Amino acid sequence: MPDRIAEHYERHAHAFDASRRKDLVEKGWLDRFLLGVPKGGQVLDLGCGAGEPIARYLIDRNRELTGIDASERMITLARTRFGRHRWICADMRGVEVEGPFHGVIAWDSIFHLRPEEQAEMVVKVARLLAPDGAFLFNTGAARDETMGCQFGEELYHASLAPAEYRALFAEHGLIEVAFVPNDEATGGRAIWLARKRR
Template identity: 45%
Template sequence: MPTSAADAIVDLYHENARAWIEQRGQTLFEQPWLDRFLYITLAGGQKILDLGCGSGQPIAKYLITKGCRVTGVDGAKSLIKIARESFPEHKWIMADMRDLPPLGKFHGLIAWHSFFHLRPEEQRPMFETFSRLCHPGAALMFTSGTTHGEAIGTFEGQPLYHGSLDSSEYHSLLQANGFVVVGHVKEDPTCGGSTIWLARKKSNIV
């Protein structure tokens, strides 16, 4: 049994998959950022890794319509089942992003509203994972908080955990792992108040 809100994230989404889909809706307010992500990604290829893909809608669906080959990863079995049924020609894997099976390399990696469910100390080593999974020149996009710490929201009456590093540490971790920040907005009012990072892996980094 989960011992904290941070440990309960996967179970919370698994048990409330339909509620999450209904609340999330199909409005793609992220499209301008997704288009910037795709501009980098499609310059090098079309293989995309979506960490915390949920049901595959609407973000992975949009990437698919743009010609991408998507591999989606999520820990919630019920959401992965829906993604597999909706997009059977793509790959959907039930796994924890902190403990991934061998996946190869991708031309783009996105962790939208998923990475920030990890504790701060769990986020730091993920940047080495991001680098390992990305081809040179690949795009990386994720959302975060604005300052180091933890915050607890609510979802279906249960605590919903969020963790974050501060901006300077994200910059340092990206740089140390071979990424250059090409876009960053704190609490973007055009994107539901999301704090967004878009980076590109340096072409001389293997």
Template identity: 45%
Template sequence: MSGEDANIIPLYERHALAFDKLRGRNLFERPWLEHFSALMPRRGHVLDLGCGGAEPMAAFLIKRGFHVTGVDTSKTLTGLARQRFPGMAWYQADMRKFFIPTKFDGILAWHSFFHLNADDQRAMFPRFGAMAGPGAALMFTAGHFEGEAMGEFGGEPLYHASLSRDEYQALLTKNGFEVVAQITQDPVCGGATVWLARNIRR
């Protein structure tokens, strides 16, 4: 990383407890999580990239009977996840480098993937393909428009980036995924721009 995107990892660690406290638990993301879950086998194995403290997203999946492997760069947040759900696997790691020899039934990158710069996002799609088992679901959130945007958390600038809709579509296709559903600024999901795809390679 370089520039403002390089601040993402230390920012989330500096403000980890505040972020966890402020993270909504009302689960307005439920319709998307249910759609994601429906594409996977019962008790499937989900990789949650940017898992935070495991609530509410991973918690929902765990309560549905899925096994979750969570990855987050924050030592504090992965520690919280480990305390809350000790039976699952939690890794303090960078999603751009994380690898274990496992094929997952689902890959989730919710409100985390869009903190990567454009080149790092492009490089993630072959990684998604390599980690996805046959028929695996992939769900991630992107920005609302192509380019970079700055938010704010804890009084510090918070970097976001997005590719174009056409480029996301092309990258998914190139790496063996077909789009199942896509909504830009979903009004019933906090305005999130969501992509849900499925691995069609065998």
């Protein structure tokens, strides 16, 4: 279940990092995200892992990173690689960080939370974003709770329905920029890009 996600990634931190760090399937989405984040802008990466490849891509394009991940091993790797940036070992659901941020990214992370917790995270992100700030994240294509498999172990995933995310956007000052329910370029992920109202 969701509360075991941190233990899973802690156990498999080095294997995950080795398999993930060279695979930038999300490049096109990151480029769209960066259109809304000025150079030198502050980006919050929720579920940042070891900082590869996403944080590196953003750092190489002159953005300042704050990364949050529940795996101490992942955060240690990120700190070793990008010591000038801020890395916090914590559960994204409870950690308090000071905004505003010009962009927030939650790639392959909040979909490990229960649907109601995902709703709370959308509200939290809306509060942390600067006006016109960008929010990039991925979910399922429909309301669902399911078990996937990674490194031979079950791994929990969940999603709200698209209409529920849109209702949260409307209530909390976010505007949908794009939604692709089955993006072939990223292996079939359902991807959202939103921005904060000015």
